[in-house]
Structures are given as C-alpha cells and as structure tokens.
Amino acid sequence: MYDDVLIATDGSDIATDAATVGISIAQAFDATVHALSVVEDGRGDAAKRSEQREADADAVATEAVDAGCAAESVVQTGRPASEILSYVDEADADAIVVGTHGRTGLRQALLGSVALEVIRDARQPVLTVGRETVDRDSIRIDDVCLATDGSVGANAATEHALSLAEACDATIHALYAVDVSPKADAIRENFLEHGEQTTAAIEERAAGRGLETERTVTEGAAHEVILDYVDAEDVDVLVMGTESKSNLERLVLGSVSQRVVPAASVPVMTVRTPDTEQ
Structure with a gap:
C-alpha cells in the first residue's frame, strides 16, 4: 500500500520521534523514505538555516538507510505546509508523517498549524506524532x-x-x-x-x-x-x-x-x- 513515505522534519525532538515511527512503517512496507525539511522564508541567516535543514533531512535519511530502507533527503524553501503538500504530490508519495509540536508555534492542547494544514489539505493519509506518544526504545506496532x-x-x-x-x-x-x-x-x-x-x-x-x-x-x-x-x-x-x-x-x-x-x-x-x- 505504501511504496513511498514522506517524512517531514524540522529537527525538533517531536519531529525526530515522528521520523522514527515513519521509518518503522516504511520498513514494514519496504517503502522508500523521502526526508523533507523546509527552510522558512525570512527567518535569520538563510545560508545557516539551509545548512541546518540539510542536516535535519540527512539525519532522517541516514536513520532510514540504517533501518534497511531506501531513502533520499530533500530541502525546500517556503511555507512548511505548502512545501510538504507540494512535494508529496511531486514524489507521488503514498503517506505523510509529521510531528504535531514542531518549531512553527503551537498552543498547548491544540494541533499545530503545519500539521493541521497538512491533514486538512493532503489527499494522502497523514500520520501525526505528538509529544510523549513514542517510546524510542520500543518502536513496535502490535x-x-x-x-x-x-x-x-x-x-x-x-x-x-x-x-x-x-x-x-x-x-x-x-x-x-x-x-x-x-x-x-x-x-x-x-x-x-x-x-x-x-x-x-x-x-x-x-x-x-x-x-x-x-x-x-x-x-x-x-x-x-x-x-x-x-x-x-x-x-x-x-x-x-x-x-x-x-x-x-x-x-x-x-x-x-x-x-x-x-x-x-x-x-x-x-x-x-x-x-x-x-
């Protein structure tokens, strides 16, 4: 069912947890992982932010390869939700994985704006991973x-x-x-x-x-x-x-x-x- 899984990351702890769950699912389906990180416009030094996002995407891709999955890392520039929605169609991915408490701002007990927009607008199923929902020492789906x-x-x-x-x-x-x-x-x-x-x-x-x-x-x-x-x-x-x-x-x-x-x-x-x- 899933041949290509898009995992969005901003390098935060929750995004890292989301990536681990997404990779576990990709591994079960023998799917390719697309690790996507987005450089937001107009925030600080562009070159430094781009370098950090590349490192974030590469970290997810490396984790996926270590788990036995084919993987590629991608960095886009723009609004995170828009770039996620655009790339998932471009890559013809079958599912999206995203953390709900990334660096885009979030009020407690409310769904983050990026996750909300992705769930709302994506044609593909979206796996959201929130704070304290993952035990990284035991990633099993039983x-x-x-x-x-x-x-x-x-x-x-x-x-x-x-x-x-x-x-x-x-x-x-x-x-x-x-x-x-x-x-x-x-x-x-x-x-x-x-x-x-x-x-x-x-x-x-x-x-x-x-x-x-x-x-x-x-x-x-x-x-x-x-x-x-x-x-x-x-x-x-x-x-x-x-x-x-x-x-x-x-x-x-x-x-x-x-x-x-x-x-x-x-x-x-x-x-x-x-x-x-x-």
Missing part, C-alpha cells in the same frame, strides 16, 4: 485501533488500518462509539446494531488477511471513547477517517478528529474521505 462509525470517511480508513496491521502482523481493534442519548431508545438500538454489523464486517475482512480482531461497540462521546480506549488497551497506532468540508469553508477537520488528534497518547493516522478530494 495493536492498531480503527475507530469507525461506518461512514464513507471511516470506510476509507479501513483499508489503511488493515494494510498497516497486516504489514506489522498486528491485531486490529475495531472500535465503534454510539454517541446517542440513552433516552432515545429506538435510535440507540439502531446505532448499537449498526455498530455490531460494522465491526463484524471489519473482523471478516481482517480474518481474510489472517489478522486477529478485537471488536468493541460502546456508548459515549466519540472522542472520549476513542481516547479512553487507546489508553486502556495500550494500542500503538490509531487510524481514523476525517470528515471535511470544502468550498466556502475550505477543508475543516471533523469535530471528532480535531479533538482526538492533538490529545491522543499514540500516533494517529487520518485518512481523507474520498468524496472531498479535489
């Missing part, structure tokens, strides 16, 4: 959680979750949250039934690939259910679809994704809904 509601966006994420689990020989956790008032019995029962059907369908697809599946249908606010489950079950990566709106509002992350991504204790892969692609 459990992949797929958060689903059976929608088009969630279904788009299913293939990516299954492929990742298959490549890493991981267990799939199919998680469905029923966010309906207990007082609305009829609607609630419909959603519970839909959850069972949706997770059963995922289990069947996983079994076809020889994967083990844990199915969970539970009630509560979707973002809280997802975050609690990820912590309780000690999963390694969370995969979820993103619902987006275009045109006048451009592309705005769906409310669940927007709450989960910056707060998750593990790396999160977001997959765009196909009908929002331009």
Whole structure:
C-alpha cells in the first residue's frame, strides 16, 4: 500500500520521534523514505538555516538507510505546509508523517498549524506524532485501533488500518462509539446494531488477511471513547477517517478528529474521505 513515505522534519525532538515511527512503517512496507525539511522564508541567516535543514533531512535519511530502507533527503524553501503538500504530490508519495509540536508555534492542547494544514489539505493519509506518544526504545506496532462509525470517511480508513496491521502482523481493534442519548431508545438500538454489523464486517475482512480482531461497540462521546480506549488497551497506532468540508469553508477537520488528534497518547493516522478530494 505504501511504496513511498514522506517524512517531514524540522529537527525538533517531536519531529525526530515522528521520523522514527515513519521509518518503522516504511520498513514494514519496504517503502522508500523521502526526508523533507523546509527552510522558512525570512527567518535569520538563510545560508545557516539551509545548512541546518540539510542536516535535519540527512539525519532522517541516514536513520532510514540504517533501518534497511531506501531513502533520499530533500530541502525546500517556503511555507512548511505548502512545501510538504507540494512535494508529496511531486514524489507521488503514498503517506505523510509529521510531528504535531514542531518549531512553527503551537498552543498547548491544540494541533499545530503545519500539521493541521497538512491533514486538512493532503489527499494522502497523514500520520501525526505528538509529544510523549513514542517510546524510542520500543518502536513496535502490535495493536492498531480503527475507530469507525461506518461512514464513507471511516470506510476509507479501513483499508489503511488493515494494510498497516497486516504489514506489522498486528491485531486490529475495531472500535465503534454510539454517541446517542440513552433516552432515545429506538435510535440507540439502531446505532448499537449498526455498530455490531460494522465491526463484524471489519473482523471478516481482517480474518481474510489472517489478522486477529478485537471488536468493541460502546456508548459515549466519540472522542472520549476513542481516547479512553487507546489508553486502556495500550494500542500503538490509531487510524481514523476525517470528515471535511470544502468550498466556502475550505477543508475543516471533523469535530471528532480535531479533538482526538492533538490529545491522543499514540500516533494517529487520518485518512481523507474520498468524496472531498479535489
């Protein structure tokens, strides 16, 4: 599924953690790593900044080669998000890996502007890695959680979750949250039934690939259910679809994704809904 993985880096600790996770995934898929660092316009000595960005990109490429991956380092000049989005298409990469707390400025508990723009606008799946979500001494993907509601966006994420689990020989956790008032019995029962059907369908697809599946249908606010489950079950990566709106509002992350991504204790892969692609 992934032949080329773009890893964006600014040399920060979180970008370094993101690179380690991205390289682990590239290794599982025997993919080529594209290590990209961006020299931002108008900040200090241009030559010095360019030299530092080259060193940052080279460090990621070297780590990838040491892990057995083909790799190349690239340095671009401009706005980080724009250059990431431009290069991922130029390189025909299949996935993007980015840290959420780099050097572009970030308010606590909010998604960084670069990561947000990349998730919002990229056609490719984006793996975001936040602060304290990676144990560098033990980079293994043994459990992949797929958060689903059976929608088009969630279904788009299913293939990516299954492929990742298959490549890493991981267990799939199919998680469905029923966010309906207990007082609305009829609607609630419909959603519970839909959850069972949706997770059963995922289990069947996983079994076809020889994967083990844990199915969970539970009630509560979707973002809280997802975050609690990820912590309780000690999963390694969370995969979820993103619902987006275009045109006048451009592309705005769906409310669940927007709450989960910056707060998750593990790396999160977001997959765009196909009908929002331009």
